[in-house]
Amino acid sequence: MDRRPTSYDDLPLTLSVRELMPILSVGRSTAYELIHSGQIRNVRIGRRICIPKAEVLRFLKNN
Incomplete structure (x- = not known):
């Protein structure tokens, strides 16, 4: 993302x-x-780590 x-x-x-x-x-x-x-929580696709945007929201709400 650029911004x-x-x-x-x-x-x-x-x-x-x-x-x-x-x-x-x-x-x-x-x-x-x-x-x-x-x-x-994340998903790995090959060597790439992908974090679902719903997981970002969950983490922010809990912390």
């Missing part, structure tokens, strides 16, 4: 770790830590 989304509707259906970082205002290491610890 930071301003609403939930602006998010794509799945996000990459790089797209997740500015939304949560965290760095790369923290984003991967949240994923690997299971705090943010």
Whole structure:
């Protein structure tokens, strides 16, 4: 994404770790830590980590 989304509707259906970082205002290491610890559920497609936008909303509501 070239710009930071301003609403939930602006998010794509799945996000990459790089797209997740500015939304949560965290760095790369923290984003991967949240994923690997299971705090943010994800789907792997090959080596790519995809985070469903519904999961981002769930995480933000719970934290």
